[in-house]
Amino acid sequence: MRILLVSDAWLPQVNGVVTSLQALVAQLRDMGHWVKVISPADFRCLPCPGYGEIGLAWNLWRLGPMIREFRPDCVHIATEGPLGWAARGWLRRRGLLFTTALHTRFADYVKARWPWLPLRLGIAYLRCFHRHSQAILVSTPRLQEECLSWGLGQASLWHKGVDSQLFHPGSPAAAESPLFLYVGRLAAEKNLSAFLELDLPGRKCVVGDGPQRTALQQAYPQVEFRGYLQGQALADAYRQASVLVFPSRTDTYGLVMLEAMACGTPVAAFAVPGPLDIVQQGVTGYLADDLAEACLAAVQLDRQDCARWAASLGWRSSAEVFLAAQQRLEGDPLGQWQVV
Secondary structure: OEEEEEOOOOOOOOOHHHHHHHHHHHHHHHOOOEEEEEOHHHOOEEEEOOEEEEEEEOOHHHHHHHHHHHOOOEEEEOOOOHHHHHHHHHHHHOOOOOEEEOOOOHHHHHHHHOOOOOHHHHHHHHHHHHOOOOOEEEOOHHHHHHHHHOOOOOEEEOOOOOOOOOOOOOOOOOOOOOEEEEEOOOOHHHOOHHHHOOOOOOEEEEEOOOOOHHHHHHHOOOOEEOOOOOHHHHHHHHHHOOEEEEOOOOOOOOHHHHHHHHOOOOEEEOOOOOHHHHOOEOOOEEEOOOHHHHHHHHOOOOHHHHHHHHOOOOHHHHHHHHHHHHHOOOOOHHHOHHHO
16 A cells, blocks of 8 residues: 655654654555655744744645655544644545544643643644544544544544564663653653652653753752653663653653553553553552652562563554554545546
């Protein structure tokens, strides 16, 4: 199949969406499919207000000819940004089918940044974007139910995976005191202060970057901020940690939790959607309304149990689920590209 992905999130951005899409593309190509990604790298971009490392494409008139030239069998729109809206509009005007994905709780993110805005505005935005999708791919049953409550009955489960060749148990350096690790964006919606303010034994380490980094480093000078880590350096950081702390209350999934578990590191988090869908209470992590309680309980868990559970979740099976959703569109009479 000729598969086209359109995404506002792509390299050099570092986040769970990009990680997931990169893994998907690699698996699809390994399965013999021809995959093209249209991303901000193909356009002129302006920095996203408040989050300069994210580029927003603006010369969107180039998108249509790029789609037409590739002549895909199916199109998947991964994000609800400028490229996503432009691709959606171009395809709909020509009666062509597409799938979408819900990777982030956009409404909750907007609420976290601008608390005075009603949550229903963000939900209306998502409903408008996804309502004409043939299949909305979501990572958890809870998110699927949420889509149903918004009137989006075409939500379909698409589980994520973990790279077990990179993320696996090793021999972490012996530590005299616990090391509590955070991995992810340093942004308001990640609720990082809920972790950094905790009175915990041992050390705290933050891996990642984002618009809040400078302010957080100034407010918490006792915390080690390491910036972005990738590949083996990131895997080593997981293995050296006693616990991965995941303070977000707004994530749809939280891929870093899977990566940490695959390295044998248990997770401490709030008992909210995302962690509730991934963490096995008392086995691979601990969830509680009191994050400090969760951290202290997670330290006691068996690292081998964490690794065994995560090892069963591979990217190949995730790609096969994605492919099944696209194959339902292949060969549809609306997909005859000679008419466009």
